[in-house]
Amino acid sequence: MKLYGIPNCDTVKKARTWLADNNITVEFHDFKKHGLSTELAQQWLKQSSWEQLLNRKGMTWRGLTDEQKAITDNAAAQQLMLEKTSVIKRPLLEQDGKLLHIGFDEAAYKKIFNI
Secondary structure (H helix, E strand, C coil), X not given: CXXXXXXXXXXXXXXXXXXXXXXXXXXXXXXXXXXXCHHHHHHHHHHCCHHHHECCCCHHHHCCCHHHHCCCCHHHHHHHHHHCHHHECXXXXXXXXXXXXXXXXXXXXXXXXXX
């Protein structure tokens, strides 16, 4: 199981703390250090809409030009995700290539982990 995100993101911190408190071990993939592969972005976009994957409330989004924000399809979203990984809603919880959850919600995590 993998958790994708940025270590200094408050929501990622909450998810990591919750996982640790519940003795759940996950591999952490830091977008800042390890980036995002085209293949992984495509895989996520097949499982979830770009509207769900892009964080349009964050500082990164607010700093984009109107042209960069003009996302209308998966190809444009993928390009933006690859160029600016901070625009991806986080954390993303994945297991064996399957996207389990986007963001952190304690109730959803409890359900995923049968707690």
